[in-house]
Amino acid sequence: MLASEKRFVDKLKNYLLFAGPTTLVFITVIILPFLFGIYLTFTNWDGISKAYTFVSFSNYKQVIQDPAFWTSFLRTVKYVFYTVLLVNTIGFSLAYALTGGKVLGENLLRTGFFVPNLIGGIILGLVWRFIFSNVLVFLGRTLNIGFLSTSWLANPNKALWTLVIVTVWQYSGYMMIIFIAGLSNIPKELLEAATIDGATGFQRLRTIVLPLMVPAFIVTVFLTIQRGFMVYDVNIALTNGGPFKSTQLISMFVYEKAFLSQQYGVGQSEAFFLFLLVAAISLTQVYFTKKLEVEV
Amino acid sequence: MKALRRAYAILRHAVLYALFVLYLSPFFLVLLNSFKSRREIVSNPFALPPAWSLNNFITAFQRMGFVPAFLNSLLITTCSVIGIAVFSSMTAYLFVRTDWRINKVMFFAMVASMLIPFQAIMIPLVRIYGSLSMLNTPWSLIYMYLGFGSSFAVFLYHGFIKSIPKELEEAAMIDGCSRLQVFFRVVFPLLRSTTLSLIILNVLWIWNDFLLPSLVLISADRRTLPLTTFYFHGTYSSDYGLLMASLMLTILPVIAFYIALQKHIIRGVMEGAIKA
Numbered sequence: 164m165l166a167s168e169k170r171f172v173d174k175l176k177n178y179l180l181f182a183g184p185t186t187l188v189f190i191t192v193i194i195l196p197f198l199f200g201i202y203l204t205f206t207n208w209d210g211i212s213k214a215y216t217f218v219s220f221s222n223y224k225q226v227i228q229d230p231a232f233w234t235s236f237l238r239t240v241k242y243v244f245y246t247v248l249l250v251n252t253i254g255f256s257l258a259y260a261l262t263g264g265k266v267l268g269e270n271l272l273r274t275g276f277f278v279p280n281l282i283g284g285i286i287l288g289l290v291w292r293f294i295f296s297n298v299l300v301f302l303g304r305t306l307n308i309g310f311l312s313t314s315w316l317a318n319p320n321k322a323l324w325t326l327v328i329v330t331v332w333q334y335s336g337y338m339m340i341i342f343i344a345g346l347s348n349i350p351k352e353l354l355e356a357a358t359i360d361g362a363t364g365f366q367r368l369r370t371i372v373l374p375l376m377v378p379a380f381i382v383t384v385f386l387t388i389q390r391g392f393m394v395y396d397v398n399i400a401l402t403n404g405g406p407f408k409s410t411q412l413i414s415m416f417v418y419e420k421a422f423l424s425q426q427y428g429v430g431q432s433e434a435f436f437l438f439l440l441v442a443a444i445s446l447t448q449v450y451f452t453k454k455l456e457v458e459v
Numbered sequence: 460m461k462a463l464r465r466a467y468a469i470l471r472h473a474v475l476y477a478l479f480v481l482y483l484s485p486f487f488l489v490l491l492n493s494f495k496s497r498r499e500i501v502s503n504p505f506a507l508p509p510a511w512s513l514n515n516f517i518t519a520f521q522r523m524g525f526v527p528a529f530l531n532s533l534l535i536t537t538c539s540v541i542g543i544a545v546f547s548s549m550t551a552y553l554f555v556r557t558d559w560r561i562n563k564v565m566f567f568a569m570v571a572s573m574l575i576p577f578q579a580i581m582i583p584l585v586r587i588y589g590s591l592s593m594l595n596t597p598w599s600l601i602y603m604y605l606g607f608g609s610s611f612a613v614f615l616y617h618g619f620i621k622s623i624p625k626e627l628e629e630a631a632m633i634d635g636c637s638r639l640q641v642f643f644r645v646v647f648p649l650l651r652s653t654t655l656s657l658i659i660l661n662v663l664w665i666w667n668d669f670l671l672p673s674l675v676l677i678s679a680d681r682r683t684l685p686l687t688t689f690y691f692h693g694t695y696s697s698d699y700g701l702l703m704a705s706l707m708l709t710i711l712p713v714i715a716f717y718i719a720l721q722k723h724i725i726r727g728v729m730e731g732a733i734k735a
Contacts, residue, residue: 174559177638181553184546185609186565192606193572193580200583208586260475267472275479277725278486281713283667285685289692290485290706293699298488298504332482337728344729393576396669400689414578421582422674431582438579445574 204432209425222432232433235416242326242412243391249331250387251380254338259368261339262346273343276336284333288400291329292316295401319409322402326410329397334390338383345379346372378455385448389441413437486710493703500699515704522695523705527680528687529712532666535597535683539604540661544654546605547612548620552642554613555620566617569610577607577670585674595677603675604665612657615731619653620646656727659720666713684709 204222208215226232257276261269279287296314303311315321349372357367395414398404404411404419411419417437421430492500493515494508519525554562584603585594593599623646631641647654672683682690688709695701717724 174557177557178553178559178561180549180639181642182550182562182565184605185550185613188546188602188606189565189569189572189609192584192603193575193610194568196580196583196587197572197575199587200579203583203586257478260471265468265471266475272475272479273725274721275483277728278483278717280728281663281717281724282710283669283685285667285669285689286706286709289688289702290489293492293703294485294488297500297699301504332485336482340725340729389576393578395578399669400692417578418581418670422585427582427586434579434582438574438576441576442574 200431201435203428204435206428208427215428218428222428225429226432226436232416235411235413238323238409238411239392239413242323242330242394243388245327246330246334246391247384247387249327250334250338251383253331253335254383255342255376255380257335257339258342258346259372262343273339276339278336279333280337284394284396285400287329287333288397291325292401295325316402317406319406322406322410325401326394326397326412329401330391330394333397334387338387341383341386342376342379345376349375378452381448381451381455385444388444392437392441392444489703489706489710492699493707495700495703497697497699500703515700516708519691519701519704519708522701523687523691523708524680525684525687525708528682528684531597531676531681532683532685535600535604535672536662536665538597538601539608539665540658542601542605543608543612543661544657547609547657548616548647548650548654549642550609551613551616551620552646554617556625566613569613572610573614581670581674588675594675595681597676597681600672600675603671607671608661608664611731612661615657616650616653619650623649653730655723656730659724659727660731662716663713666716684712 205217205219206215207218207222260266261273266272295316299311300314302308303313315325353371354367357371362370393414394412395418398410398412398415402410404415413433414437417430417433420433421427424430488504491508492504494511494513495506495515499506499508554566588594588599588603627645628641631645632638636644667685668683669685669689672686676682676686679687679690688705691705692702
């Protein structure tokens, strides 16, 4: 086969034919911008002028000393914490209820919970902007429910929760699909044997199902964390960071720093920080998955 | 005991179907209100429209420029998705079937690059392509999607091609097929199920993407559907009837795509999520 090609020219020809386009786009769209981005963090480029100077670590220093950056970062951590908790709890509960033929219309229900994932974050954000600013306020006023009678989107103490709610609504159906894949891999004999031995439903869940679902949880938890730190679409469409920047999450913060404040060097340093964080999270996931494989 | 079990089953159905309705209610409310005027929406968003008129849809369709936005999205999504599938499967094939050192370096670099979030690349990307005057055309965007999509696609194909026996290809080689012919006549058809999963994942990603096209496509007539809808909402922010109709118009193509490929979509998403 291909391996029989001995001459360098033939090898090169085949490489360019089969992998040339991919190599070109990969290098020009991912590798060069990534490396150039690291270089940018050491400059004071403002996005317009041709000339910019080397400023060594002062961008990084500025990021570390910027309270607004850390406020946005901690807000994102809070958002990620609640979404991870709720997305995975609800996603798993839905999956557990919707496997094994316990419910009529299993497929219909699965589809319904999954549907938000077909539609882009921008559209979902706009849909929920209408729900929060009109529908819920109407309900609150008509039924005299105090905490609904004014829009949560206008309240700096509640606006972050609208992002959490929409994210949970969006991703719980997605994680449900991953959990369903995991649940359908659990051998039926195991559960039947436990039932014969007199285990209750809860005991089966705690001693058999949950331990066997650890690999699925590793995937879903890390996926939720990763997406949480990178969320942008829902953020801009639902709250646009407001009111008073109370919901500006880290991605949006980086975007504004670079493209609106024209501090590209500082913005790129923040983006690089985000890269280190996301890479560390992903590598931790790989570590846990590998460790689990060795143990099993 | 039996009665208890029955009551429990009824309760389970009631809770799940109530949740089902709750999950889908935002879409139903948008649909319901897309037939109403602003005043009717504000006075009661739950009331049925007095008449099922399509006026909002027609007005939104024209004012947002639905047709050009839809065609832009269609062009960008189709070209990117096909390009990613063809180039990545060829690359993965080469990487599996030959053990040259450059293959290993490239494959490792591509897998490692999946750790890089888009935000870490967007600023230099705009800077580089902006200085080459390559922004604001759909072709640059398609080129970038090829770059952002190829790592995962090569990884996905790589896993599958490893399981294909070489004998089939060898037989075709003896019959005088060139390497490229062997790939497209023998190997590529075998990859059909992986290709379908990949196409589904990429269509959902590229069709719905916002941040990258918002950075690349600057003039209004170049915008994709999500961008157009977003800016339309900025311009007509209080004309709720129009806004709801524009949301429905944007959601409909995705629902059509879903209905066409229903069975494969859930499987595709499962494969993608588990391997990613």
